[in-house]
Each structure stands twice: as structure tokens, then as C-alpha cells.
Amino acid sequence: MINSLFGSASRVLGARNWILQPANEDRLRMRLLVLFSLFWVVTAYSETESEVLKPYDGPSVNEVDTSTLTGKLMCGYQGWFNCEGDGMDLGWVHWRKNRKSPFGPGNVTVDLWPDLSEYDDDERYATLFKHSDGRAAEVFSSANRKTVLRHFKWMQDHGIDGAFVQRFANGLRVGSANKVHKDTVLSHAREGANRHGRAYAVMYDLSGLRKGETERVRNDWQLLRKSMKMGEDAAYLRHEGKPLVALWGIGFSDDREYSLAESRELVEFLKADGCSVMLGVPSWWRELERDATADPNLHEILKLADVVSPWTVGRYRTPQQASKHSEKVWKPDLEWCRKHDLDFLPVVYPGFSWHNLTGDPLNSIPRLKGQFLWSQMIAAKQIGAEMIYVAMFDEVDEGTAIFKCTNDPPVGEGVSFTDYEGLPSDFYLRLVGEGARMLRGEIPVAEAVPLLK
Numbered sequence: 001m002i003n004s005l006f007g008s009a010s011r012v013l014g015a016r017n018w019i020l021q022p023a024n025e026d027r028l029r030m031r032l033l034v035l036f037s038l039f040w041v042v043t044a045y046s047e048t049e050s051e052v053l054k055p056y057d058g059p060s061v062n063e064v065d066t067s068t069l070t071g072k073l074m075c076g077y078q079g080w081f082n083c084e085g086d087g088m089d090l091g092w093v094h095w096r097k098n099r100k101s102p103f104g105p106g107n108v109t110v111d112l113w114p115d116l117s118e119y120d121d122d123e124r125y126a127t128l129f130k131h132s133d134g135r136a137a138e139v140f141s142s143a144n145r146k147t148v149l150r151h152f153k154w155m156q157d158h159g160i161d162g163a164f165v166q167r168f169a170n171g172l173r174v175g176s177a178n179k180v181h182k183d184t185v186l187s188h189a190r191e192g193a194n195r196h197g198r199a200y201a202v203m204y205d206l207s208g209l210r211k212g213e214t215e216r217v218r219n220d221w222q223l224l225r226k227s228m229k230m231g232e233d234a235a236y237l238r239h240e241g242k243p244l245v246a247l248w249g250i251g252f253s254d255d256r257e258y259s260l261a262e263s264r265e266l267v268e269f270l271k272a273d274g275c276s277v278m279l280g281v282p283s284w285w286r287e288l289e290r291d292a293t294a295d296p297n298l299h300e301i302l303k304l305a306d307v308v309s310p311w312t313v314g315r316y317r318t319p320q321q322a323s324k325h326s327e328k329v330w331k332p333d334l335e336w337c338r339k340h341d342l343d344f345l346p347v348v349y350p351g352f353s354w355h356n357l358t359g360d361p362l363n364s365i366p367r368l369k370g371q372f373l374w375s376q377m378i379a380a381k382q383i384g385a386e387m388i389y390v391a392m393f394d395e396v397d398e399g400t401a402i403f404k405c406t407n408d409p410p411v412g413e414g415v416s417f418t419d420y421e422g423l424p425s426d427f428y429l430r431l432v433g434e435g436a437r438m439l440r441g442e443i444p445v446a447e448a449v450p451l452l453k
Contacts, residue, residue: 052183052184052228053183053223053224053227055227055232055233056190056191058191059195060194060195060235061196062234063196063198066162066234066237066238068240069307069345070239070387071387071440072161072199073160073387073389073435073439074161074162074163074199074237074388075160075164075392076163076164076391076393076395077164077165077200077393078142078166078393078394078395079148079166080093080142080185081094081095081139081140081141082094082095082143083139084103084125086144087143088141088180088181088184089177090177094109094397095109095127096109102128103127104127104129105412105414109356109357110356110357110417111362111363111397111398111399111417112353112409112418113137113405113419114396114404114406115404115405116138116139116406117404117406118404120146123140125139125141127139127410130411131411132411142185142394143185145191148188148191149188149191149192149195151192151393151394152192152193152195154403154426155393156197156198158433159434159436159437160198160390160429161199161436162201162235163193163198164203165185165189165201165202166203167220168204168205168208169205169207169208169209169213169217169220170207172216172217172220174219186228190235190236197235199236199237200235200237201245201246201278202245203280204246204247204248205248206247206250206256206258206263207248209257209258211257212258212262214262214263214266217266231245238276242275243274244276245270245275245277246277246278247278247279247280248279248280250279250281250298251263251282251285251295251298251301252291252292253282253291253293254291260293261297263301264300264301264304267304277305278306278307279301280310280311281308281311282310282311283312284329285298285302285310286333286336291311303342307342307387308333308343308344309347309389310329310333310347311391312325312347312348313347313352313400314365319376323379325379326346326376326379326380330346330383330385331383334384345387345389346376346385347389348373348376348380348388348389348391349390349400350370350372350373350428351365351367351368351372352400356416357398362416362418367420369423369452370423370427370428373402373432377439378447380439381439382445385439387439388435388436390402390435399418402429403429404426405419406420407420407422407425430451431449434450
């Protein structure tokens with residue numbers, strides 16, 4: 001956005017006759033006002049970038065051991081929600097489908113509705129949806145500093161070790177409003193992790209990149225290292241003595257335009273920069289089939305990394321299927337990783353629903369009041385996993401969120417949302433905290449969901 005604004009300003013300034021030879025005095029005033037507005041917006045965006053792209057110098061609490069991923073239960077933190085009026089000028093991103101229509105009934109992407117009962121007034125953004133009592137339904141923005149800090153406080157309150165902060169590479173064009181938002185969220189997440197004694201790390205999602213665009217990741221990481229001193233603050237997660245960076249989306253068979261060769265170059269770049277690397281890969285990466293490319297070069301790339309994390313959301317749908325998957329897929333995956341001196345990070349999730357996003361049935365993979373998620377965490381522990389990734393902390397689009405969601409979502413004609421089956425809004429935060437304790441052997445493995453006893 002900044003680049004386009006500078007271009008507009010340059011074109012205006014270059015048109016001397018447009019400024020110096022107006023038809024009348026009113027037009028001169030108008031044209032000067034246009035110039036002033038352009039430079040005001042450019043300056044505002046530049047100040048926003050410089051405000052967040054700097055080293056962390058705030059307080060830091062030492063609670064989670066950030067020296068290793070081993071023994072940690074980490075969540076994915078999307079941080080991709082925007083609202084009208086949040087200062088990012090992006091509209092209702094990840095809340096509504098059609099940007100040209102209001103955010104209300106018939107124009108929504110999420111299946112879970114966040115519980116905003118603890119949020120302050122300046123964190124709430126009213127929508128056209130209504131609750132059963134007639135109240136306007138409100139949502140949050142990930143650009144709001146107080147909200148992101150609040151989310152990391154919830155992690156602290158419930159014993160969740162921290163989060164991989166998602167950084168979607170296709171939105172990292174320098175000067176764009178999307179990048180400003182991502183920089184803002186990362187800055188707030190870093191502060192939240194430091195203030196509340198959590199761990200955090202950058203996860204680049206490569207989805208949507210075209211051929212040759214992986215360079216954006218390289219350039220972005222260099223910028224973060226230089227301007228924000230990323231990887232150097234106390235809360236940044238390290239592994240094998242080095243800052244951990246995740247690359248998600250390598251080796252999938254869904255016709256991604258960026259190549260395995262480009263992916264390998266990214267891994268080699270990060271390793272040369274003194275980082276540990278976690279790779280997010282397909283479920284059947286080891287067999288090179290189904291959701292994975294058949295190219296054996298994928299295995300050669302994995303051997304360069306430090307952590308392998310196969311994506312399992314939607315790969316099984318019941319506790320029984322999850323247990324079977326862990327025995328038939330995770331267990332030999334773990335053995336392969338150990339043979340090649342790699343760590344194995346299994347992905348677990350609480351359920352799945354993307355009715356409003358795609359039209360699929362509501363609550364298509366039921367949560368079963370926590371039994372589905374708990375069965376996966378047990379399975380990961382039983383095969384010998386020493387770390388777990390929970391997808392996701394705040395993902396209400398696909399109904400995988402574990403943060404506080406309401407059992408009183410909006411209602412009305414043509415309005416459909418799922419909920420937490422009458423469980424308290426903090427149930428999944430507490431359950432994931434129990435999973436972290438089980439992972440570390442602080443509580444015994446038990447088949448029954450502990451919070452339902």
C-alpha cells in the first residue's frame with residue numbers, strides 16, 4: 001500500500017501543470033488537499049511500521065523454559081482477524097465473505113462465535129448479527145494490542161506453553177496493509193509472550209505463494225532479524241540452541257506453484273542464518289502418497305530440518321480413528337524421525353466445522369465434549385511424542401478454536417453457528433493445559449476427559 005501511495009504522490013508531484021495551473025483558486029485548494037492527504041497516509045503507515053518493527057524493550061517474565069521445544073504444548077495463533085475501525089483499513093477480514101456487503105446474516109465465514117464477556121469496550125466491534133436477547137453481537141480484532149495480550153494471558157492462566165505466530169507469506173509484500181497488520185500482530189504477540197511468561201515463534205505459511213515467491217520469506221526474515229532482532233528476546237522459542245522458525249506447507253500434493261527446490265533453499269537459508277527449522281508437512285509424508293507429493297526429494301529436505309510436524313486436521317474424525325492413525329502413521333513417523341535425528345511434533349485438533357465458509361454440514365467433525373481432542377493428546381503421549389502442536393488457538397473459521405467461545409452465538413433467519421456444547425467457554429483452554437501436564441508426566445494418562453469427572 002505504501003508503495004502505491006508513494007507512486008500516486010510522485011505522479012501528482014510530477015504533474016506540475018496540474019498543480020500550478022488550476023482553473024481557479026478552489027481547484028488549487030482541492031489539489032493541495034489531495035497532496036496533503038496522500039502524504040499524511042504515507043506518513044501514518046510509515047510510522048506504524050517503524051513503531052512495530054523494532055527490538056523488544058519491555059518487561060519479560062520467566063515461566064516457560066524457552067530453550068527447547070521438547071516438553072512443550074504449543075498452539076497455532078492465526079491472528080488474522082480485522083474489523084472496521086481497528087486502524088488497519090482492511091475491513092472485516094476473516095469474518096465475512098463478501099467485502100462489498102455488510103458483515104451480517106448471509107455474509108459470514110466463521111462457525112464459532114468468540115466469547116467477548118471479558119473484553120474491554122475498546123476491544124469490541126459491533127456487527128449486524130443479534131443475540132437471542134436482541135443485543136448486537138460483537139467480535140474482536142487481532143490488530144488490537146489489548147486483545148492479543150489478553151490471549152497470551154489466557155495461555156498463562158491455563159498452563160499452555162505458547163504459540164507459533166502464523167505469518168502468511170503471500171501477504172508479506174513490503175508496504176502493503178496486510179504486511180502492516182502481520183507486523184502489528186507479531187509485535188503484540190511478542191509482547192504478550194514476554195509479559196506473560198509464554199514461548200512464541202514465527203511460523204511462515206507458504207500457502208498461496210506462486211513460483212519464485214518464496215523469496216518473500218527470505219527477505220521478511222532478514223527484515224525481522226535486522227529491525228526487530230527477532231529470535232533474541234527472552235520469550236522467543238529456541239531449539240537445539242537456536243531460534244526456531246517454522247515453514248508450513250512443504251511437500252503437499254495439491255499443485256502448489258512453489259517447488260521443492262525453492263523450499264529446500266529456504267531451509268538452507270534459515271539454517272545458514274543460525275536457526276533451527278520446523279517443517280509443516282502432509283500426513284503421509286513418509287509414504288509419499290495421498291496428501292503428499294510422490295517426489296523422494298521431500299525426504300532429503302526433511303533431513304536438513306530439526307522438527308517434522310505432519311498436518312492431521314481432517315485426516316480422522318473420531319477418537320477411534322485418531323488412535324488408529326497414531327499407531328499406523330504417527331508411530332512409524334516418529335521412528336523415522338529418530339532414525340534421522342529429527343524431532344517429531346504431532347498435530348492435534350478439537351473438532352472441525354466450516355459450514356459458513358464452504359457450505360459443508362455444521363460441526364462436521366464433532367468435539368464430543370472434549371473427548372476427540374483428549375484422545376489425540378493421549379495417543380501422542382502413548383507413542384512417545386515429546387511435544388504437541390494444537391491447531392488452533394483462535395481459528396473460528398474452521399471451528400478448531402480452543403480459546404473462549406460462547407454458547408450464545410447470534411441467532412436469526414439463515415444464521416447457523418456451532419458452540420461448545422454447553423461447556424464453559426474456558427473448557428478447551430483448561431483441557432489443553434491438562435494435556436501439557438500429561439505430556440510432561442505431571443499427571444497420569446487417563447482415558448476419561450479429566451475436566452468432566
